[in-house]
Ligand SMILES: NC(=O)C1=CN([C@@H]2O[C@H](COP(=O)(O)OP(=O)(O)OC[C@H]3O[C@@H](n4cnc5c(N)ncnc54)[C@H](OP(=O)(O)O)[C@@H]3O)[C@@H](O)[C@H]2O)C=CC1
C-alpha cells in the first residue's frame with residue numbers, strides 16, 4: 432500500500448522531482464530489476480528496513496514510492512500548463528492531480544508527505560493558510576526552499592509534525608540530481624525520503640549548518656556549470672566547429688570528467704595532470720585560464736551564492 436505525496440508550489444523544481452519519481456515508477460513498472468541509476472551517496476537505506484509502519488505508511492515494500500500525487504500551483508494558467516507537462520510523461524504522469532489557486536489545505540489533508548517547492552518567501556504564507564495547522568499535524572514536511580531554516584519551519588507547523596530540509600537540483604528531472612537532506616532520527620522516514628530522492632539521482636544526509644553551501648554548490652551549480660559548458664562550446668564555434676557538435680563535445684566532456692571523479696575516484700588534480708602533456712596544448716590553455724583567475728572566480732561565486740542563500744526566506748527588515 433502506497434502513500435500520497437503533495438507537492439505544494441509545483442514549478443521548475445517540483446516538476447523536476449516529480450519527473451524523476453514518475454519515470455522511476457515507470458521504469459520499475461516495466462522491469463523487475465532494481466534501477467541501475469539508483470545512487471545513494473553514502474546514505475544507503477539501512478538493510479532490513481522496509482518503509483514506515485506508522486498509521487500513515489502501512490506495509491509499504493522497501494522500494495516503495497508514493498502511489499498518489501497531488502501538485503498545487505498559484506495560477507489557473509500555470510495549472511493548465513502543468514497538466515500538459517505531466518501528461519507528456521506517460522501513464523504515471525497522467526495520474527498527477529493538479530490544483531491551482533486555493534488547493535493547498537485540501538491537498539495537505541489528503542496527503543501523507545508534503546513537499547514544499549514554492550519560492551522561499553511563499554512557504555510561510557502556505558503554512559499559515561486557515562486550516563493548514565489541522566491538515567499538516569503529524570505529517571512529514573520536506574521543504575526545498577533555499578534559506579528557510581528548520582527553526583522557521585518548525586515555528587510554522589504544529590507540534591508533532593516532522594520537518595526536514597532538502598536541497599535538490601534541476602538534474603533531478605533526468606534522474607541525475609544531487610539532493611542533500613537534513614538528518615532525522617526516524618529510520619523509517621529516512622528510508623522513505625531516500626526512496627523519493629534516490630529515484631531522482633543521488634541523495635545524502637548532511638547537517639543543516641552546511642545547507643547554504645550545498646545550495647550554492649549543488650542547487651545553483653547547474654547554472655555555473657552551464658556557463659562553463661556554453662563558454663567551451665563558444666570557443667569551439669570560434670575555431671570553426673559547428674554549434675551542435677561543439678555543444679555535444681563540451682557536454683559529454685563535462686559529463687565524462689564528472690563521472691571519472693565520481694566513479695573512478697580521481698582527484699581533479701589527477702584528472703587535469705593526466706591530460707596535460709609537457710609542452711602541449713592543454714597546459715597552454717590551462718595557463719590562460721589561470722591568468723583569467725577562473726579557479727578563484729568560481730570558488731568566489733560559490734562563496735557569494737552561499738552567503739546570499741542564507742538571506743533567502745528571511746525577513747529583509749531584520
Ligand atoms: N530552481 C532551482 O534550481 C532550485 C530551486 N530550489 C528552491 O525551490 C523552490 C522553488 O523554486 P523554482 O521551482 O525555481 O520556483 P518556480 O517559480 O518555478 O515555482 C514556484 C511555484 O509555486 C507556485 N505558487 C506560487 N504561489 C503559490 C501558492 N500560494 N500555493 C501554491 N503554489 C504557489 C507557482 O505557481 P504560479 O507561477 O502560478 O504562481 C510556481 O508554480 C525555491 O524555494 C528555491 O529556493 C532549490 C533547489 C534548486
Ligand SMILES: O=C(O)[C@@H]1CCC=N1
Nearest residue numbers: 577646647650651743
Ligand atoms: O537561485 C536560487 O535561489 C535557487 C536556489 C538554488 C537554485 N536556485
